Amino acid sequence: MTISDQTLIARVQANGDQHAFSQLVRKHQSQVRSWARRLCNGDEHLADDLAQEAFIKAYMALAAFRGDAKFSVWLYRIVFNVAASKWRKKKLDWCNIDEQPDIAAEACELHQFAASEDITRAMQVLTEPQRIAVQLCFEEGFSHDEAAQVMGVPLGTLKTHVNRAKAKLKVSLASWEQG
Structure with a gap:
């Protein structure tokens, strides 16, 4: 139990x-x-x-x-x-929150590898708060309210980070909609 x-x-x-x-x-x-x-x-x-x-x-x-x-x-x-x-205190290089371990090309299909590379590039256009907000909401599964609490920002600010990130990602990943 x-x-x-x-x-x-x-x-x-x-x-x-x-x-x-x-x-x-x-x-x-x-x-x-x-x-x-x-x-x-x-x-x-x-x-x-x-x-x-x-x-x-x-x-x-x-x-x-x-x-x-x-x-x-x-x-x-x-x-x-x-x-x-x-x-x-400069004891830590701040994160690039979207980085994932390298994907071995032989361990996945070409399409998945290309998608991962495109997503990694697309995430680089986001600001650090936008990346963290996306990470918390979409990868960690936190609600907007919970993510705002984690980041220590007002709920409206968190929603702005998420919405701006989604807009930037949509533009960056537009070619996938056509493919």
Whole structure:
């Protein structure tokens, strides 16, 4: 039986239950590490450091967690803030959020490879906030409201980033509609 995040959080908040927090970490560590890798250009060691620092900060701040947002949204925001803080201190080259591991041509069909290359090029025309908004909404599956919380921007700003990104991508990928 899987224990809900809310139950685990309540146990941590009530009596500092470290076992409950370790269960939260196990439930979310894969997604957090993946998000951290995207924020630091795929550097796995740095991503692990970011994730670890984020989980420590989350543990320290969990008493103040009110549950206004999903725990995962709150946690992603902490990871984002840790990465942004390191970036501001120039300890981290800021991400190119759309980069994916190289695709081996022999491991996929030519059409998929061409599509991936076109999408990568199209994503490069987006601003950093637009790329992050697209990543959160379309790859990570967050709602607009949740993505706005992660990015620390008003909902209207997030929607503007997404809409502008979609418009730019539509122009950049127009040749695929005709093909």
